[in-house]
Amino acid sequence: MRVAILDDEPAELQRVEQTLRQIPSPVEQPWSLHCFERGEDLLRQLRRETFDLLILDWQVPDITGLALLRWAREHLESPPAVIMLTSRDAESDIVTALNCGADDYVSKPFRPNELKARVTAVLRRHGLQKSTTQEVQSFNDLIFDDAELTVTRAGKPINLTEREYRLASCLFANLARPLSREYLYERFWTHEEMVSSRPLDTHIYRLRNKLGLTADRGWQLLTIYGYGYRLESVASTTDS
Template sequence: MRVAILDDEPAELRRVEQTLQQMPEPGEPAWSLHSFERGEDLLRQLRRETYDLLILDWQLPDISGLALLRWTREHMESPPATIMLTSRDGEADIVQALNAGADDYVSKPFRPNELKARVAAVLRRHSQQRSAATEVLNFNDLVFDDAELTVTRDGVPIGMTEREYRLARCLFTNLGRPLSREYLYSRFWSHEEMVSSRPLDTHIYRLRNKLGLTVERGWQLLTIYGYGYRLESVASATE
């Protein structure tokens, strides 16, 4: 779970971090927490990184949390779940943030157990909404079926493991976006499996072959040196 936290008060950032560090159940991998004191810094990362949850303060010296929330809803195909965490607690403020797309609104000073409960509820609801909305996805001649965890091309099933399916689905639902190795590992591998870079490289190699991710078929799976991978849709050579 990758979480971006935005607040211009370092002490508040540390408090939110300490609270979220308690979220994983025993045996589950620790969450990857990324803290920002400036809205511009978070916006720069949102253009190239992927997060599962944003926790945003409203009032900042540069870009407000509300402006960042609106940007994610306007420019991201699958925006992350977002909670506003702010000292602005007026009814008009809450309504404005919820209408802009916030999944929840927590007033400062927050109570740690309440924040944990709200985060869990938002993530659970966000996951259910995505599952209901994207049970079957079509990408050119490829069809992803979430219910069966299968990919077919022209009606013919492509043999894939569950992890290969989920990794491929992640790449296709983030077309054109660079995905870091850190993000992919945190989503699809346990901490014990993250011994080297080879498991991810091996899976990427298999997906290229199994799904035919070639220019001839309209796809290009790029390796971003020192960072990760990006899947792009391109004009096929046969067009």
């Protein structure tokens, strides 16, 4: 779970980070928390990286959290979930932030248990916290079984390693959403593996072949130059 936290007070940043780390996360999607004291620094990262959630302080000296919320909603193809975390608690401020696209609004000083509950609820609404009962999902003719870590097509199993399965599951769970290389590396590889080779490109190549991620089967796995990858559903040639 890749989260960006913006607050110009280091002590508050640390408190939010410590609170989030207390929320259980799926084994395949551990917390990856990125703290920013300047809005400009976060904006720079938003232009080139993928985040699942932004927690934004409104009153930051350079670029406010509200300005970043508006920018994300206007410029990102698939904007992340956003929670405003701020000392501004007037009703007009809450209404403004929610109308600009914030998923939730938490006033400072925040209560840790409340923040954890609100973060969990927002991630669940965005499909980022899977229900423990949701183990089998279908995408066209592909059936994903999270309990067995297997993919089948027409009842026939497709031979995938565990890492290939988790990477494929992530791509399908984020259909049409651009995912940065850093986002995928943080989720599925250790730092040592990242510097030793180009494992992501190899796995993408294998998944294209093994899962048949081609237009005639209704899929397009695009390489976004200088950024990462995006899996899209397209009209298959057999449908025309």
